[in-house]
Amino acid sequence: MMVDLVRDSSGLEKVILTEPRGSSAQVLLYGGQVISWKNERGEELLFLSNKALFKPPKAIRGGIPICFPQFGSFGSLEQHGFARNRLWAIDTCPSPLPAANNTSTIDLILIPTEEDLKIWSRSFELRLRVSLGPGKLTLIPRVRNIDNKPFSFTFALHTYLSVSDISEVRVEGLETLDYFDNLLQKERFTEQADAITFDDEVDRVYLSTPTKIAVIDHEKKRTFELRKEGLPDAVVWNPWDKKAKAIPDFGDEEYKQMVCIEAAAIEHPIMIRPREEWKGRQELSTVSSSYFSGQLDPLRVLHG
Numbered sequence: 001m002m003v004d005l006v007r008d009s010s011g012l013e014k015v016i017l018t019e020p021r022g023s024s025a026q027v028l029l030y031g032g033q034v035i036s037w038k039n040e041r042g043e044e045l046l047f048l049s050n051k052a053l054f055k056p057p058k059a060i061r062g063g064i065p066i067c068f069p070q071f072g073s074f075g076s077l078e079q080h081g082f083a084r085n086r087l088w089a090i091d092t093c094p095s096p097l098p099a100a101n102n103t104s105t106i107d108l109i110l111i112p113t114e115e116d117l118k119i120w121s122r123s124f125e126l127r128l129r130v131s132l133g134p135g136k137l138t139l140i141p142r143v144r145n146i147d148n149k150p151f152s153f154t155f156a157l158h159t160y161l162s163v164s165d166i167s168e169v170r171v172e173g174l175e176t177l178d179y180f181d182n183l184l185q186k187e188r189f190t191e192q193a194d195a196i197t198f199d200d201e202v203d204r205v206y207l208s209t210p211t212k213i214a215v216i217d218h219e220k221k222r223t224f225e226l227r228k229e230g231l232p233d234a235v236v237w238n239p240w241d242k243k244a245k246a247i248p249d250f251g252d253e254e255y256k257q258m259v260c261i262e263a264a265a266i267e268h269p270i271m272i273r274p275r276e277e278w279k280g281r282q283e284l285s286t287v288s289s290s291y292f293s294g295q296l297d298p299l300r301v302l303h304g
């Protein structure tokens with residue numbers, strides 16, 4: 001298990017985690033952002049845009065940005081809050097989390113500056129533990145209230161997964177759930193499909209989801225499993241062609257190679273009292289799939 005701190009070609013510092021079987025992950029101190037996770041074969045599992053700008057104060061397009069203290073435009077702060085464009089530090093005192101065994105682990109912390117407190121006047125400590133194990137990447141975010149009054153926030157781990165072709169991807173685990181459609185003024189709908197597939201822009205917040213979501217990449221014969229705790233909602237986002245062209249740090253065709261599945265707490269903001277700590281967890285793993293679950297459904301075989 002190895003943990004190295006290096007400086008990126010862009011001048012930003014990053015932590016490199018490696019484990020004996022050969023998988024690796026990279027975490028930038030800027031944004032506390034995972035920007036790479038590679039499996040034992042060296043294949044990249046997260047999407048990072050070729051046009052990503054590694055220039056503060058811009059947030060980095062790809063990997064796993066942290067949305068805190070606000071998800072999206074669900075509030076009056078800047079889109080997705082400010083944690084993703086602040087410089088975090090290595091947390092030398094991550095107690096009371098138990099030591100992470102058998103993984104390559106880094107603990108990061110973000111503490112608000114005077115300037116941040118002018119934007120959002122709550123004293124907090126935001127911690128993130130990133131652990132790389134064989135075939136698994138685990139993120140444990142924590143928020144501690146060190147203020148003298150309660151506060152609430154919304155949160156998301158904005159995970160950009162790398163896929164071979166978005167048209168061949170199915171997301172399972174969100175069927176029959178209610179969601180807010182960000183493309184229709186956050187109106188509430190109920191999912192009718194038996195899995196989510198993509199043939200246009202999707203930008204939805206699924207509410208109170210089960211703890212496990214599967215992203216099946218038919219072409220790669222790979223399934224991502226996302227397991228989450230303390231983060232009841234799940235965002236599904238793909239900008240599709242028109243929106244892709246309008247995003248400056250995103251390639252016109254890159255929407256085909258990514259999908260965002262975001263473990264989140266949005267509908268019911270998390271409220272913590274002074275000295276209390278909130279903790280979430282997201283575990284990502286992959287399994288190779290020789291078939292995809294819809295393949296055996298005769299209607300699907302006939303009609304695609």
Ligand SMILES: O=P(O)(O)OC[C@H]1O[C@@H](O)[C@H](O)[C@@H](O)[C@@H]1O
Nearest residue numbers: 072079080158182203204235237
């Ligand atoms: O461009 P940003 O600020 O990183 O946001 C990307 C997308 O993030 C998603 O989580 C939101 O639901 C989308 O509405 C948004 O477009």
